[in-house]
Amino acid sequence: MAETTIDYAAVYQALPGMVALLTPELVYADANEAYLRGTGRSGEEVVGRYLFDVFPGNPNDPDATGPRNLQASLLRVLSTGEPDTMALQRYDVERPDRPGEWEKRYWSPVNTPVLGANGKVVLIVHRIEEVTELIRARGRGRGGEARMLEAELYTRARELQELNNRLRQAHAREREVALALQESMLPAHRQVGGHRAAVRYRPAVGALNVCGDWYDLVDLVSGHRIGVSVGDVVGHGLAAAGVMGQLRSALTAASRVAGGPAQALDVVGRYAHVVDGAESATAVTTFVDFDRHTITYSSAGHPPPVLVHHDGRVELLDRATDPPLDADPDPVPRPEASTTFAPGATLVLYTDGLIERRGEDIDVGLLRLAEALRRHRTQDPETLADIVLLELLPPGGATDDTALVVVRL
Incomplete structure (x- = not known):
């Protein structure tokens, strides 16, 4: 025919x-x-x-x-x-x-x-x-x-x-109420480990679409190191805000004593099994060692962090990805990977509201983010965070929460 x-x-x-x-x-x-x-x-x-x-x-x-x-x-x-x-x-x-x-x-x-x-x-x-x-x-x-x-x-x-x-x-x-709870649990970090950092949280468009996403920056116990994490709880409103607070606090505590990010996520994954509403929650955490100039990372079903090198090379930290936090009732040790950086590089963590669009492959959003970061890499973290949100989020706001962390290494 x-x-x-x-x-x-x-x-x-x-x-x-x-x-x-x-x-x-x-x-x-x-x-x-x-x-x-x-x-x-x-x-x-x-x-x-x-x-x-x-x-x-x-x-x-x-x-x-x-x-x-x-x-x-x-x-x-x-x-x-x-x-x-x-x-x-x-x-x-x-x-x-x-x-x-x-x-x-x-x-x-x-x-x-x-x-x-x-x-x-x-x-x-x-x-x-x-x-x-x-x-x-x-x-x-x-x-x-x-x-x-x-x-x-x-x-x-x-x-x-x-x-x-x-x-x-x-x-x-x-x-x-949910926004007030979110603001109390997600403080506006300006500096961590002596390094400049910018954080942003944008609630989704809609009355209840708030408080599913979270971020955290913490000085680790030993050495010149920091932990940088983001996570995403399925659902919105006060219930999601409560679960978000529990998982964030658990990961903060685990990161301070764990031997690496994979071990920290192992602990939080076991904890997620007993938290109602933590089903399919995702998280990624990075340990940045400024003495060795290394980033060690592990992801539980979350989009990969982005490392923007001083020369403009963009590296996706995607070599240690595992299922979401509570996916396995009998969890095995999660994978972990490392990469190196030179001073002046930029580490960016985010949640999927920044890159996902209806009817579009997620790789398109990742490429859009990588290109924006490459073009504006010389900006200070505060300015860079604002530019990224302006270029990547729809003018009327996204239909999913967005968390963003930018750290100058």
Whole structure:
């Protein structure tokens, strides 16, 4: 069978449902024939214009919630990169043939992101299911019943919106508590072992997406050495924050007495088996010896640290990777590897929120990180940390927590 080239633009225009494409600035990029016909607008009146300039709120009804609810939904899509299905909305539309006269319309919008190669939202597919005609038909046949149905639908939509608002407020309060807990457990280290270090923590976009990731820097007991670690707990909110605190404290204590990073992770792995919520938690720890100019490291299912040498060579510390902390009920000694560095090199540890993007191979994110670090390696740790977050995280924030540690060796 011969291959057929599909004209997707023609398919889009032929869709029977009302569909428009919006830019991240909420400007119409396109609208199909059904959308233009259903809204009573021409392409020239829509394309290239801000959505809420084309369809503003009804000035005669300040209590109308349709425009506000739609804007909130679109902003959620931009910030999370996830689709958002709205409850039935009453959205009054000014009649194009009678300026100043507003018509009641009933729509159920579905807003879906289109992601670019970098994981950022480049377009929003704004689809509308309209039930206005159903209500009108009922009104023509059974006037009283139709008015009751209209009122009931409108009331239910308002109640659902109010419930959503209360849930978001409750989630926001939990987020504040979790952030406060995270800040108390993840202090802002500026220097360790006499060396400059920068740390960053960025909670994920969303009310509860916080406190799964952690970092730690500690002066080790013997010699001119430090331990640098990061970890990731599955889940978000207060429960994840509690587990994070337990694992971080356990690794800090183990690192001070262990013979190396692998032994420290062995101890924490056994501890993770008795901690509820520690399932599939990952961690990587490095022991930096400044007298010998060596880095010894071990990873429990975590993305590899990055060592940026003074000459620009980027080395992934990926030769000692094992399953997550609690993966083996009868754990065996974890692997350990070492590498050397010269003064002026930079060690970077991070969590997967920095490099992972939906629909993209993780190697692409690693290459993006390596290139950013290579280009900006001469910057001081504080500046370098800010640059890395700016270049690698989506503008609206990532959908996963991000922890980052930068140490100048």
